[in-house]
Amino acid sequence: MKHWGCCDNLMPYATVAEPYAGPMLAGFDHARLGHDQHVVFPELTLHISQGERIALLGRSGVGKSTLLDALRVQLGDQSAWCPQANALVPTLSAYHNIYMGRLAHFSRWQNLINLLRPNRACWQEISALAETLGLDGLLHRQVDQLSGGQQQRVAIARALYQNRPVFLGDEPVSSVDPRQGMRLLDLIKARHPTCVVALHQRELALEHFDRIIGLNDGRITIDAPSRDLTTDDLDVLYVPE
Numbered sequence: 001m002k003h004w005g006c007c008d009n010l011m012p013y014a015t016v017a018e019p020y021a022g023p024m025l026a027g028f029d030h031a032r033l034g035h036d037q038h039v040v041f042p043e044l045t046l047h048i049s050q051g052e053r054i055a056l057l058g059r060s061g062v063g064k065s066t067l068l069d070a071l072r073v074q075l076g077d078q079s080a081w082c083p084q085a086n087a088l089v090p091t092l093s094a095y096h097n098i099y100m101g102r103l104a105h106f107s108r109w110q111n112l113i114n115l116l117r118p119n120r121a122c123w124q125e126i127s128a129l130a131e132t133l134g135l136d137g138l139l140h141r142q143v144d145q146l147s148g149g150q151q152q153r154v155a156i157a158r159a160l161y162q163n164r165p166v167f168l169g170d171e172p173v174s175s176v177d178p179r180q181g182m183r184l185l186d187l188i189k190a191r192h193p194t195c196v197v198a199l200h201q202r203e204l205a206l207e208h209f210d211r212i213i214g215l216n217d218g219r220i221t222i223d224a225p226s227r228d229l230t231t232d233d234l235d236v237l238y239v240p241e
């Protein structure tokens with residue numbers, strides 16, 4: 001479990017960064033982000049507006065998850081969160097794991113009853129969602145009896161079921177094949193006007209996102225519309241230190 005901290009001058013809102021239009025949703029101005037004593041971004045400035053589809057790119061360990069965690073804290077319950085390690089409950093069914101996306105909407109009593117006997121309306125809604133994710137027929141199955149790709153789709157379903165305007169995803173399609181990855185990103189985008197997603201696949205980033213943010217060496221080194229970039233432009237992010 002990653003933690004976010006160390007943000008001495010974190011600013012909840014700031015001016016809209018041109019050329020990205022739309023009301024400001026989240027942002028940092030000269031913020032220090034990291035983990036306890038470990039500073040990942042000494043002075044990060046970044047503004048995110050409503051309606052932006054953003055891909056975060058960069059080598060492993062460069063700070064993608066750290067930035068997503070900070071955005072998650074700032075956006076609170078405006079954001080649906082799909083973490084990297086799935087964070088599913090392995091001994092519960094796929095249905096119950098997806099249902100957990102909305103635990104806070106229901107009373108403790110309703111949640112307890114649903115554990116024993118799934119609520120009919122929730123079951124119907126989750127079944128429909130599962131079908132769009134190719135999980136039909138698997139809702140009763142315990143999550144630790146699913147493949148890695150199926151588990152990742154359950155994690156995406158749980159985030160989609162949260163039904164929130166901003167999708168934050170930490171490599172949500174890393175365990176599925178490229179074709180399925182494209183389909184899942186389309187689904188995520190169809191349900192969320194705004195999304196920020198960490199990815200390792202440059203092609204998927206350029207094809208599915210409007211804005212590319214490349215991280216390197218504790219700062220943003222690329223911030224440009226995807227239409228202005230090629231995969232070659234992104235290679236520089238992966239040059240070994």
Ligand SMILES: Nc1ncnc2c1ncn2[C@@H]1O[C@H](COP(=O)(O)OP(=O)(O)OP(=O)(O)O)[C@@H](O)[C@H]1O
Nearest residue numbers: 002003035038040059060061062063064065066067
């Ligand atoms: N809980 C933590 N405590 C201290 N340092 C951490 C913690 N989590 C991550 N780090 C460090 O912060 C830096 C950024 O990590 P982060 O997980 O944000 O990178 P990432 O780009 O998401 O990597 P990956 O692509 O491998 O998931 C790394 O140097 C990492 O070792």
